[in-house]
Amino acid sequence: MKPVTFNVWRGDADGGAFATYETEISEGMVVLDAVHRIQAESAPDLAVRWNCKAGKCGSCSAEVNGAPRLMCMTRMDDMPDGEPVRVEPMKSFPLIRDLVTDVSWNFEVKKKIRPFKPRPPDADDGTWRMSQDDVDRVQEFRKCIECYLCQDVCHVLREHQLHDGFIGPRFFVHAAALEMHPLDTEDRVEELAATQGIGYCNITKCCTAVCPEHITITDNAIIPLKERVVDDLYDPIRRLFRVFRRKRT
Amino acid sequence: MPEYRTYPYDVLVVGAGGAGLRAAIEASSSGARVGLVCKSLLGKAHTVMAEGGVAASLGTVNADDNWEVHFADTMRGGQYLSSWRMAELHAREAPDRVRELEAWGAVFDRTGDGRILQRNFGGHRYPRLAHVGDRTGLEMIRTLQDHGVHQGIDVHMECTVVSILKDDGRVAGAFGFDRQRGRFMLFEARAIVLATGGIGRAYRVTSNSWEYTGDGHALAYEAGADLMDMEFVQFHPTGMVWPPSVAGILVTEGVRGEGGVLRNSEGRRFMFDDIPEAYRNQTADNEPEGWEYTQGSRTARRPPELLTRDHVARCIVREIKEGRGSPHGGVFLDIAWIKEKLPNAAEHIRRKLPSMYHQFKELAGIDITTTPMEVGPTTHYVMGGVWVDPESQMTTVPGLFAAGECATGLHGANRLGGNSLSDLLVFGKRAGEFAVRFAGENGSASIDPGDVEAVAAHSLAPFDARDGDDAHGAGDAENAGDAENAGDAENPYRIQSDLQSTMQERVGIVRTETDMLQALDDIEALKRRAHRVRVDGNREYNSGWHTALDLDNLLVVSEAVARAAVARKESRGGHFREDYPDKDAALGQLNIVVRKGPDGAMQVERRPIAEMPDRLKQVIEEQR
Structure with missing residues (x-):
């Protein structure tokens, strides 16, 4: 287990800002796990769309450190060590809330x-x-x-x-x-x-x-x-x- | 009065997986106004996760296959608790339903002569699963989705139905909300088809996504319908066990169908050690014969890895319990070994099992073409569900239909792999067809505004609840002195997680009376805690709120599973009791039914199975 800092976009169509969260990361975790942990620990109303969590349904699309990714298939151990991880919604579609866009x-x-x-x-x-x-x-x-x-x-x-x-x-x-x-x-x-x-x-x-x-x-x-x-x-x-x-x- | 938008339909379909889509396509093809509601985006439902294939006796690989063999296989797999009429209809109609998908654009893998290729699967005598690599479910849902959207079906994505509304006993509509904005929706409907899938989220280790909270089961139960066979939960033998964050994700049976073998830490193929009597004639007793079978030999018998899922899961549990498991608490599933047999094995594996290859490569950092996987049982499917009439799929509530996983009847005590996708198609179509007929024969019903108000208030209760407040009406007053009731506001995620632990540990793969009675006590306590659930934020895309509302459904289905499992004092199919490890012939003649009693408490009934007609008995005799 090690603590990792996340900058997660919070907001809606009217605007928003990155919010900073810290959570513990264990072996094998993916970005979606970390987002869920943040949701359970400190931001229960954080909006995130997901479903199968196995890369088969294509629901949890977002941008991780600027790159369009499925959060469920983005492993935390592939993130640069010691740096905050930036998670934000897709840019080509209108924002509903936080990480969820209107597709x-x-x-x-x-x-x-x-x-x-x-x-x-x-x-x-x-x-x-x-x-x-x-x-x-x-x-x-x-x-x-x-x-x-x-x-x-x-x-x-x-x-x-x-x-x-x-x-x-x-x-x-x-x-x-x-x-x-x-x-x-x-x-x-x-x-x-x-x-x-x-x-x-x-x-x-x-x-x-x-x-x-x-x-x-x-x-x-x-x-x-x-x-x-x-x-x-x-x-x-x-x-x-x-x-x-x-x-x- | 709460604010809501009203949507008038002839038929409302709840759930947009294979069964819901197929029902909606059938209903709308006759020109009826059809609404389709789903909790996720269209095309993301659990059908998309189905890997191995769809079972239908097309006979393209082995011409000896026909509906009678498929029927007999299904009945044997279900330990003769299935509705024989549903099993018959399913076996007879599945081939047409699969060919229909091809006419709608599905592209199945091909035989050498250009027909639909079929693969071996557990419990099926012949190669019977039409498939597309290991992403058959995606192919199916996309085909249905793309066909359906051109037919004028009104799709409401990311919406939840919280209650079925009735008028003088029959269906009148449904009330729900859109998850994106939290706005209420009233669906007027002459008939409703429930196609909401399973209950996997009642367990901690599951292959199911967040959606599978038993919504259809609970909606039907609350509307007065019967649930049946709820004790039969399928624990798929092979889920991922490592890393922890992906534990439970499915590893397709197709791996074993393609020659993958199960080994314990001593390298032994332990499945040879325990072959049930009923399958002895059809199961290989040596490794070469098992391999020949997976390579399409018509004379070889299948390897014991392809015995039914309930049996394989229990054998795996035994190996782990007796200390012969893998490092992360599973056993080894090895497909890499086929390089001893095939020259281009790595490429063959990547071609036949592409998504398994990626899943392990990307989530576990393991190359399955060189390294064995670690696997263990995962909660996968519920055989039980809403009782339906075999022909029409109508429940005991007039105008309320159910199809797919949330209905019951086809699979009995254990479902064969591949039979769920065909179930969706065959009975989804039937539900759509008969729902439209019902809507045509019965005028619209009226909805009581008082009912709507009550449901809306109940839905918003998690926002209103304050410490010590009674959010759910007068029902709590009698428990006012209860210590649990006087506690602080509850977090919905925590209650869900506690429920999952209870079900996993006490109503799981191996069950005892003591454990299950304890589970029922736990569930009662969790119900009281659920009354005090409190959520933050507003109604827009608020997962905490959604989880709070899902809890009601999870608690109903968990109680139903536990009560039915206590009532069945024997071991059969997916239901294994350590205190009653054998089958009881008398219990093999009945189904367990639960329903909501007049006092609001859950009632349990033992219902004798109707006698099978001689023509079907003869089919079973011939296929022994």
């Missing part, structure tokens, strides 16, 4: 992305056939736990606050999972360019760096989607083909 925008964005639309079943019993090789790519995207740390770190949302015209890395991953799903027949490319702002992404890969599921967001999801946008919307022959295809369906 409802993300849920609204998802509703606007066209849902999965499968091709007719392959077999008479109504089932499909897909090879493991073909689903590997999509399964990587489907590992996403919707912690929104990628949205938090993305400068288009964080600094430029373009929430109205940009869906953010999380939903490019979602769109990629649908677009590259072997069974899907829907076309989302035009919207990705027109209203969902894929052009704003300038591939700085900040999102990939913070993803707790280690999804290679930029290389495997966003860049291939950007290529589809270029191919489908700006290649003159494909554009022509697109016009005909749309008329057919």
Whole structure:
């Protein structure tokens, strides 16, 4: 056991400040444990969102020493020795209270992305056939736990606050999972360019760096989607083909 | 009058895990107005934690599998206390429910010929669990969530329901509040589906998150519904034991399904030492045969590590108690050893068990491809719950339905791994379907403003309570002389923690009459302390307040578990009594039911199990 100092953001939409707490840290503890200990010992009304405490649900997103992290997967023994630990809420979303932000925008964005639309079943019993090789790519995207740390770190949302015209890395991953799903027949490319702002992404890969599921967001999801946008919307022959295809369906 | 917003629905679903989402999808598909309330953000419910897979006799890996084998496996696993009709419906309908998920975009792992791959799991005769690595629950909840949001379901995230409101005996609505701002909400509903999950937070070591405080169980109980089989709590054999802050977090049975073995400190595979009679024919008695089974051999019998969870948990407890445990009070679970058998073992493990690999790497600093894990039992699931009609999932309260973990009937004395995810889908759908039908056949009911006022006042009591004040009405007057009652204001976290210790130590894996009677006394004392709970701050995102309100539910379910466990004087499935270590055939013919009596005290009833029809008896006979 050793005492560690924490600077934790306390406040709401009207403002706030860092409050300082000291608590005992034992072997194997994560930042979320420390926050809970502070809550139990000295700040019972400290607001913190969490759930599974095993890195599987993506609820306890926050910024630890300035880095977007899941608090439940941030080990105290990885923190610099003898220095205070700074814990604050995500910056890309409106603050509700203390460490809890209003992430409802993300849920609204998802509703606007066209849902999965499968091709007719392959077999008479109504089932499909897909090879493991073909689903590997999509399964990587489907590992996403919707912690929104990628949205938090993305400068288009964080600094430029373009929430109205940009869906953010999380939903490019979602769109990629649908677009590259072997069974899907829907076309989302035009919207990705027109209203969902894929052009704003300038591939700085900040999102990939913070993803707790280690999804290679930029290389495997966003860049291939950007290529589809270029191919489908700006290649003159494909554009022509697109016009005909749309008329057919 | 308290201030609140009113939301009118045909069907209100409480809980947005697999069962709640599936119920809401079914109900809204008919055009009904459906509200869905959840304590967390959408998609964070406990279903997301399910790892191993969803059980359904698709027969893609072994064509001999069919609903009859699945039915017989489920009944055997439940020690014949399950509702045979629910077990039948579940086994028959699970394959369609899984295929439906694929049609909604789920991407399961594939067989060589491109169909859904199925894996072995404890108590299932054939490879039966459709899965996605070890994150099947995430795949399921995301698929349901993404499908549901395009169907016009009204989702209320981070809201808690504190009471079911009735009109002349039937459901009229529910009252609750939003956790973010603390504002009250009144839901008018012709039918309500409870899908709130389990009660794991009544115990200290649990794989369950803070949400699992038995809300649905307690809401139904307070509304007058029956709870059944509450003595059967599943202690999953493999939870993490170190470091302390992660103790209880689940280590999937999939590790054993992929060839992982349990060893004690002497390196012995102790599971070979005690194979129950009922499973002897199906269990390997040597190590090579067990390995062959995990690698898909159709002739080999399964290794004893894949016996039912209740049995494996007790064997682990025995090893620890007798001094053959691991350094941190568990036993060893070794998957790294398969490198003796497979050339690319490390990569294989990372591919088949990616989240286990990360969980141990990041939380314990252990590489499971080279080092054995330390594991021990953790409170995982409650087989018991709200009694429901097998076909419709309606409780004894007209218009009140329940599905998933908070309902009971399918799992009997012990649940097989993989059967919970299929349970959610099969009975979530049925609950949604029958709730909509009920709403259509019954007009709206009226809500008594007096009821609303009383519930609102009760909810705010923790803010008002002062030392010596009576926050919960006249009920305390008779206890005025009680020493505990005259004490200081209580901290809700401390009461919860004391309750967890009581349940862990006295109503845990190994039970005795003396311990459990003591637990019931403790629970009474904790109830009195709970009346004096006091919380600071305001109503916005106030965990102290939320914990104070959860306490009422935890106390109800804890008492129900303890009373039912005292009443069952035998050992069966998840319920093991040191003072009655054997099965009692007579008790195998009945379920224990608890309900709230007219005087407010908990009543216990022994209810005979309905006779199984001959056609199902024959199925069981054929599968012996």
